[in-house]
Amino acid sequence: MATRTPDGITQEHESNSRRANPWPLLLLAALLATGLSGMFAGQPATMRRAVSNSAALAVRMPDILRNGMAFETIVEVTPRRPVGDLVIAMSDGLWREMTINTLMPAAGEESHKDASHRFSFGPAEAGETFRFKIDGQINPPLFAGTSGMITALDGETVLATVPVRIKVLP
Secondary structure, three states, X not given: OOOOOOOOOOHHHHHHOOOOOOHHHHHHHHHHHHHHHOOOOOOOOEEEEXXXXXXXXXXXXXXXXXXXXXXXXXXXXXXXXXXXXXXXXXXXXXXXXXXXXXXXXXXXXXXXXXXXXXXXXXXXXXXXXXXXXXXXXXXXXXXXEEEEEEEEEEOOEXXXXXXXEEEXXX
């Protein structure tokens, strides 16, 4: 006895239902490959450097972040001469729409001057590297990115400056 298909269903419909559509699997594979490549954030932090006669300044932070991501910034200052009061300054625009969770070590004095947040750490010896760690998080309103300057100072005298740009994706 032959089986009958329901009205409106032809043999062509029945044979198509037995083949898998490859497009959902290919789309998933493409999304996974893109994510694993680091193209949309998640790649290692970039080292930016500035060297002057007075000091070497190195800043390690990511180039691309996503909203809500936590990130780490390491600022290293190596004075080439004794410094009376090592100050690290972050321009206002750099931290706009970010939450800063941790600053280590804690600054002896914090202030705001010339459109920048300043952290004073006291005297520093020539040739000894001072490391300042900042942990932060991108707030949802920040879109497209932010930029600013990170500057090492001896009191009010600029030792070295590094421009920083962070691209922020949704």
